[in-house]
Amino acid sequence: MGRWKPGAGDRLREAALSLYLExxxxxxxxxxxxxRAGVTARTFFRYFADKREVLFGDSSALEExxxxxxxxxxxxxxxxxxxxxxxxxxxxMVGGDRExxxxxxxxxxANADLRERELIKLTSLSAALADRLRQRGIDDIEASLAAxxxxxxxxxxxxxxxxxxxxQDLQDIxxxxxxxxxxxxxxx
Amino acid sequence: MGRWKPGAGDRLREAALSLYLExxxxxxxxxxxxxRAGVTARTFFRYFADKREVLFGDSSALEExxxxxxxxxxxxxxxxxxxxxxxxxxxxMVGGDRExxxxxxxxxxANADLRERELIKLTSLSAALADRLRQRGIDDIEASLAAxxxxxxxxxxxxxxxxxxxxQDLQDIxxxxxxxxxxxxxxx
DNA sequence: CACGGTGATGTCATCAAGTGACATCGCGCG
DNA sequence: CGCGCGATGTCACTTGATGACATCACCGTG
Numbered sequence: 001m002g003r004w005k006p007g008a009g010d011r012l013r014e015a016a017l018s019l020y021l022e023x024x025x026x027x028x029x030x031x032x033x034x035x036r037a038g039v040t041a042r043t044f045f046r047y048f049a050d051k052r053e054v055l056f057g058d059s060s061a062l063e064e065x066x067x068x069x070x071x072x073x074x075x076x077x078x079x080x081x082x083x084x085x086x087x088x089x090x091x092x093m094v095g096g097d098r099e100x101x102x103x104x105x106x107x108x109x110a111n112a113d114l115r116e117r118e119l120i121k122l123t124s125l126s127a128a129l130a131d132r133l134r135q136r137g138i139d140d141i142e143a144s145l146a147a148x149x150x151x152x153x154x155x156x157x158x159x160x161x162x163x164x165x166x167x168q169d170l171q172d173i174x175x176x177x178x179x180x181x182x183x184x185x186x187x188x
Numbered sequence: 189m190g191r192w193k194p195g196a197g198d199r200l201r202e203a204a205l206s207l208y209l210e211x212x213x214x215x216x217x218x219x220x221x222x223x224r225a226g227v228t229a230r231t232f233f234r235y236f237a238d239k240r241e242v243l244f245g246d247s248s249a250l251e252e253x254x255x256x257x258x259x260x261x262x263x264x265x266x267x268x269x270x271x272x273x274x275x276x277x278x279x280x281m282v283g284g285d286r287e288x289x290x291x292x293x294x295x296x297x298a299n300a301d302l303r304e305r306e307l308i309k310l311t312s313l314s315a316a317l318a319d320r321l322r323q324r325g326i327d328d329i330e331a332s333l334a335a336x337x338x339x340x341x342x343x344x345x346x347x348x349x350x351x352x353x354x355x356q357d358l359q360d361i362x363x364x365x366x367x368x369x370x371x372x373x374x375x376x
Numbered sequence: 377c378a379c380g381g382t383g384a385t386g387t388c389a390t391c392a393a394g395t396g397a398c399a400t401c402g403c404g405c406g
Numbered sequence: 407c408g409c410g411c412g413a414t415g416t417c418a419c420t421t422g423a424t425g426a427c428a429t430c431a432c433c434g435t436g
Binding site for chain 4: 377378379380381382383384385386387388389390391392393394395396397398399400401402403404405406
C-alpha cells in the first residue's frame, strides 16, 4: 500500500455515479469527481479512459461471462438457441439489482454521449458473439443475424424490465420477448 | 450572397471526408478541415455540431424519408412487412453509390467514436419507427421488436453489401437477409 | 539499518474540442 | 442612400484528455 487511501477506482466510480445523478453528466466535471474521491483529475484518467467509461467498467467482465456461457452450450444447438442461453447468462448478471440498474439507466438515458457509449458496448458484444458462432461452423449471415437479433431482444426486454412496476424477473422477460420475436418473424 | 464564396457547408463536408480518408479521423483537426474549406474553425461548428456529425448530415433526411415510406404502407400490413417496406426505401437512398458508401464506411469503421455515432443514428431511426408502429395500433413490444429487428437486418445486409465483390443490389441483399431472419426465427 | 527500486499519485504544461460574445461587412430592401 | 440582416471572423474561455517528470511511502535486499 502506498501513501494514499486504497480503492481509488471504486471511490471514483461511486463519486461519479452520485454526481451524475445529482447534477447530470454534462454538469459534472472530472475535477469534481476527483475531488469527491479525494484524488486529482489526472488520477481519474489513469483509472478510466474517459468521463463516460466510468459507468461501463463492468461491461468487459459481462462480455467475458457471456462468451464463456456460449462455450457451455452443446455444439449442435441452433444459433438462436445458443444466443438464448447467452442472454440468460447476461440477464443473471445484470438482473440482480434493479435499483442500481435504474439509477444507471436514468443517468445514461439523460445524455446522448452516454447513450452512444452504451450502444457500442452492446454492439461489441454482438460482434464477439457472431465471431464465436462462426467458429462453431454457423454460416456467416446466420451468425451475424443471430447475434444482432439477440441485442435487439435484450434492448427491448431490458427497457421493459427497468420501467416495469411489478417485480418481474429479467430472465423471464427476456424469454418472453424472444418468444414474441419468434412468432413475429414467423408471421405470414 | 455575402462576402464569401457560397457553399461553405458542402466544402466543409468534402474537406472533412477527404482528410479523414487521408490521415484518419483523430489525426485530422477541425482547424485543418476549416482551412481546406477556406473558413475558420468557428464556422465549422456553425455547420456541424461536432467533428463526427459532418459524416452523418444526411441521416436526418434519411429518417424522414423512411418514416414517410411507412405512411404509405396500408394500415393492415403486419409489423414486419411494414418494416420491410421501410428498409426498401432506406436501401434505395443509401444503395445508390457504393463507392461513396465504401469510403464512408472505411472512415467510420476505423474509429470508435464514429462507430458510436453511426449506431445512435440507427437507433434513433429505430425508436422513431417503433413510435409510428405503436401509433398504428401495434402492440408495444411487437413495435419495438420489429423496429430493432429491422436495424439488425439492415446492419447485417449493409455490411454484406459494402464488402461484396460482385455488384449485388442492396435492396436484394436486404430482402434476402430478412428472409434468412424469418427462417432463422422460425427454426425448431 | 541504510539503500535503491517500484508503483501509485501529484504537478505542470499543452493540445484539441467546443462555445459564447461581439465585431465586421457585403447585399438587398425601403 | 442608408439601414438592417446574415454569414463569417476574431477573441477569450472552459473542459476533456494526455505526456513528461517529480514525489514518496513501502518493500525487499545486502
